[in-house]
Structures are given as C-alpha cells and as structure tokens.
Amino acid sequence: MKRRSLLGFGAIGLLGAWALRPSDQGQPHASYFAALNQLLRREGGGIPLLVIDLDRLDQNADLLAQRLGEKLPVRLVTKSLASTGLLNYLANRLGTQRFMVFHQPQLNQLAQDFPQADLLLGKPLPAAAALAFYQQLPVASTFIPARQLTWLIDSPQRLAEYAELARALKQPLQIALEIDIGLARGGFASPEQLGQTLQWLSDNPTPLRIRGLMGYDAHVAHTPFWVGQAQAFAESNARYLAFLDSARSFPTLWPQQPLLNGGGSLSYRLHAAGRTPLNELAVGSALLKPSDFDTPLLAEHRPALWLASPVLKAQSGDLPFLGSSQTLLQGWNPNRQRAFYLYGGQWPAVPVSPAGLDYDPLYGRSANQERLIGSNHTALQVDDWVFLRPQRSEGLFAEFSELRLLRRGRFVGSWVPHGRGSATY
The missing domain is CATH 2.40.37.20 (D-serine dehydratase-like domain)
Structure with missing residues (x-):
C-alpha cells in the first residue's frame, strides 16, 4: 500500500510538473x-x-511638440538619430536647428550638412579631438564655431586644456559646464567646485566664453521605490538650481541669457509638465522609441x-x-x-x-x-x-x-x- 501511495504521489508530481511546462x-x-x-x-x-515607420515617427514628434509647446525648445540628440536625412526631417517638423553631438567626425559632418545649426557637445571630448574638428573644417565653410558650437567642460583640468587650445587656435571657444545633478557620471560634483573653477577662470582670463550649463538626469526615470520619482526629480532640479546660483555669482563670466540644457528622452515629460530650471530639452530616442525606452513616461510614444x-x-x-x-x-x-x-x-x-x-x-x-x-x-x-x-x-x-x-x-x-x-x- 505504501509503495502504491508513493507511486501515486510520484505520478501526480510528474503530471503537475508537466502542467507547468511552457505554453x-x-x-x-x-x-x-x-x-x-x-x-x-x-x-x-x-x-x-x-525600417522607419514615418507615420509613427510623425506621431511621436507631434506628441513631443505638443507637450513642450512654446516654453521649451528641443535639441535633437544625434547619436540616437544618426542620419542627416532623419535629422533634417525632424528638424523641419519640430522647428529646430539645435543638435547635441557626441562624436568628432559626426560633428564635422553636421557643420557641413547644417551650416546654420547650433551644435552642443553631449560629452566632453579630448582636446585632441576638438583640435581635429578645426583642422578638418573646410576653409570655405559658412559654419562659425565661435557662435554656433559649444564644447562641454567637465573638470578644471579640461577647462585648462581647452583654454590652451583656444590660445593655440587664436580664436575664442564657446563652452558649457557639465554638472552632476544626481546621475554620478562625472561633471562638476558640487556648486562649490564649480565656483572654485569659475574663480580660477575669473583670475586667469582666457579666450573661453561660457554659454551655460548641461545636466543629465536619466537616473530619475529609474528611481527606486524607496525614493520615488517625484522626490528624485525635485532633488535633481534643486541641485541644478544650486549650480546655477553658484554660476550667477560671477556676473563678469556668466551670460545674461545662458543656455540651461538638460532632460533627455527618459525625463522630458517631467520637465514639460512641471517646474523646471531648464530652458531647452535634449531628446532623441523618444522619437523612434527602441525597447530600452519602454517606460511609463513614454507610454504614449510608439x-x-x-x-x-x-x-x-x-x-x-x-x-x-x-x-x-x-x-x-x-x-x-x-x-x-x-x-x-x-x-x-x-x-x-x-x-x-x-x-x-x-x-x-x-x-x-x-x-x-x-x-x-x-x-x-x-x-x-x-x-x-x-x-x-x-x-x-x-x-x-x-x-x-x-x-x-x-x-x-x-x-x-x-x-x-x-x-x-x-x-x-
């Protein structure tokens, strides 16, 4: 009887396991x-x-434009939209000539394809890569780097290197300062460090011209439950404002109409819907929506x-x-x-x-x-x-x-x- 019971339980176990097999x-x-x-x-x-579905691309671009309205211009992120045809199409539909660039050869190509563009580096490049841009820029180019190109500076060391580059080129370089607003991926770590760097720049005049700040907040879209997205977004904005206050304390260096760049595909909706320290938003992947961007904030994008x-x-x-x-x-x-x-x-x-x-x-x-x-x-x-x-x-x-x-x-x-x-x- 015991043996039969064990066999019966074994058969039931096998049937149960079989019932759990993948459908x-x-x-x-x-x-x-x-x-x-x-x-x-x-x-x-x-x-x-x-294959790019233009009907869906249009819907995504129109949704972005509707949410941003007139208050926040969009800067197209070229690493996610790496095609002149695609960038031109979206620039026309969204009414922008602002581009964020991450790769030196692409930077030269954009200066050629979009001679009226406003180009902002999305990551700090070695001074050697910046020098290559000027060396490869055609003499007859109508693109004017001193007005249309903004290099990204993330540290006092890079600031000194770009100052030396500007002297060697005998022309001014326009720069934005990368600030860490919570992502912990580099940039000036604190308003105090930024202030010290600006003090050095004030004491040591260079051909560099400050245009503004850039802070990336992709971490906000992936906030852990014990923090909460609303709190993370508020803290990120507060950090941005603290850096901004530090920069404003140097009125001889700080422009009257600074560039305050930030956001991104993962967080643009938060900036568009509420209070933000930014005056432009960088967006790229939200327009094509690859699967890494399947988040609640982009649920209506296709x-x-x-x-x-x-x-x-x-x-x-x-x-x-x-x-x-x-x-x-x-x-x-x-x-x-x-x-x-x-x-x-x-x-x-x-x-x-x-x-x-x-x-x-x-x-x-x-x-x-x-x-x-x-x-x-x-x-x-x-x-x-x-x-x-x-x-x-x-x-x-x-x-x-x-x-x-x-x-x-x-x-x-x-x-x-x-x-x-x-x-x-």
Whole structure:
C-alpha cells in the first residue's frame, strides 16, 4: 500500500510538473507585420535592413511638440538619430536647428550638412579631438564655431586644456559646464567646485566664453521605490538650481541669457509638465522609441524603428548531441519545435514578429546566421522576414547601408546613416 501511495504521489508530481511546462507562444505575423513581410518579399532586396515607420515617427514628434509647446525648445540628440536625412526631417517638423553631438567626425559632418545649426557637445571630448574638428573644417565653410558650437567642460583640468587650445587656435571657444545633478557620471560634483573653477577662470582670463550649463538626469526615470520619482526629480532640479546660483555669482563670466540644457528622452515629460530650471530639452530616442525606452513616461510614444531580416533556413529545432531526447525537450517546450536562421545577427534587438520567437540560449548567438526558435504555429518559411525591435538606435545605424522609409504600408524612399562602416557615438 505504501509503495502504491508513493507511486501515486510520484505520478501526480510528474503530471503537475508537466502542467507547468511552457505554453505555446507561436503565432503567425499580425496584420501590420504580415503586410510588411509581403512588401519586403517583393522589395526588400534580400538583406537585413532598418525600417522607419514615418507615420509613427510623425506621431511621436507631434506628441513631443505638443507637450513642450512654446516654453521649451528641443535639441535633437544625434547619436540616437544618426542620419542627416532623419535629422533634417525632424528638424523641419519640430522647428529646430539645435543638435547635441557626441562624436568628432559626426560633428564635422553636421557643420557641413547644417551650416546654420547650433551644435552642443553631449560629452566632453579630448582636446585632441576638438583640435581635429578645426583642422578638418573646410576653409570655405559658412559654419562659425565661435557662435554656433559649444564644447562641454567637465573638470578644471579640461577647462585648462581647452583654454590652451583656444590660445593655440587664436580664436575664442564657446563652452558649457557639465554638472552632476544626481546621475554620478562625472561633471562638476558640487556648486562649490564649480565656483572654485569659475574663480580660477575669473583670475586667469582666457579666450573661453561660457554659454551655460548641461545636466543629465536619466537616473530619475529609474528611481527606486524607496525614493520615488517625484522626490528624485525635485532633488535633481534643486541641485541644478544650486549650480546655477553658484554660476550667477560671477556676473563678469556668466551670460545674461545662458543656455540651461538638460532632460533627455527618459525625463522630458517631467520637465514639460512641471517646474523646471531648464530652458531647452535634449531628446532623441523618444522619437523612434527602441525597447530600452519602454517606460511609463513614454507610454504614449510608439515604436517607429524595426530591424528586418530574411529567413535563410526553416527547419526542426533539433540540437547537436541530444539524439532521442529532442522529442522530450520539444514536447516539454513547444516553442523549441522549429529553428529559423536569419541573414546576419547578434544585433541589440529583440524578436517581435512573428510572436513567440526567441534566441536559443542552448545554441548561442551568431553575427552570421542568428538562430531563433519558435513553435510550428509561427508559420514562417524560407524567404519570409522576421522583425526585431532594436533595444537602442545609437551605434546601430552604422551597421546598415540605408534606412528604408515606410508610409501607409509603402516604401517611399530611404536615408543614409552617418558613419557607415564605423560606429558613431
């Protein structure tokens, strides 16, 4: 009797474990991606590409403009929108010529493509990179760095280096001071340190001209529960104002109309909705909304960027060395029934259509033929297309030769990414 009871409990345990096995997540393409799949089968060219949905991009840009209104101009973050065509399109729609730049070669390209632009560095560059900008700027360029370019200074040492650079170039350099308002990623650490630096600058006249401040508050969007987002935002703004008070105490150095830059895609809505010390906001990824920007503050923005790749092989989801255990493994997890090999891979992106696809942790990733697993219900065939959603756009554009433009279900053109063949940051 005891033995039968143990066997009975064992059988119940096995049935219970089997009942907890993964459910079948596989589905064919939903209508939006089914139509895009057919379009790419006809016009995709057979190689991986990036697709920008212009209708969704417009909705995101209009939502941003509506929230900012007339009170906060937008500065487009070029590392997330690394294409002259894309930047020009958004600049026209949003009525701005302000750009935030992070990479010296891209800086030179923007000075050429947007000769009327206002360019602000989004990170401090070595003085050698700044020198390269001036060396590579064409003599006939109508871009005037002394008025249109603002370098970012994050420390007394870099301030001294840029002062020396300005003397060597025999021309003034316009600078903004990076302040740490809670992100703890560098910049002047306290209003006192900023004041000491400005005192040095006051005592040692240089060709540097202060334009304003830049403080980044991305940490606010990821505030832990024991702090709370409202409190973190208030503390960040209070720190910004403390730095501003310190800077204002040097009226001979501080401009009457300073640039007070900050925000970002993750926090722009907080600045737009409430009190803010800023007079402009830097925004980039909110307009394309890659998956790393799936936060409550961006819930109304829509994904507008897809990575598409054709299926090279569609076959059984078998793995090496497992032999007859394959059947048990696929029975336990129906989402391992099929394997699909893509053209290219190892991108910072997650599969989104057909539903139920995933990377295979037992097989590994590949930059040549990425393996995805799924169930029989995905209904994918060779030469169908799989759609992935990039986790971020920065650094990704340079891996592709063009950005294909989708409008109302049709391709209407393309844009060329910046830095094709080399990463842009």
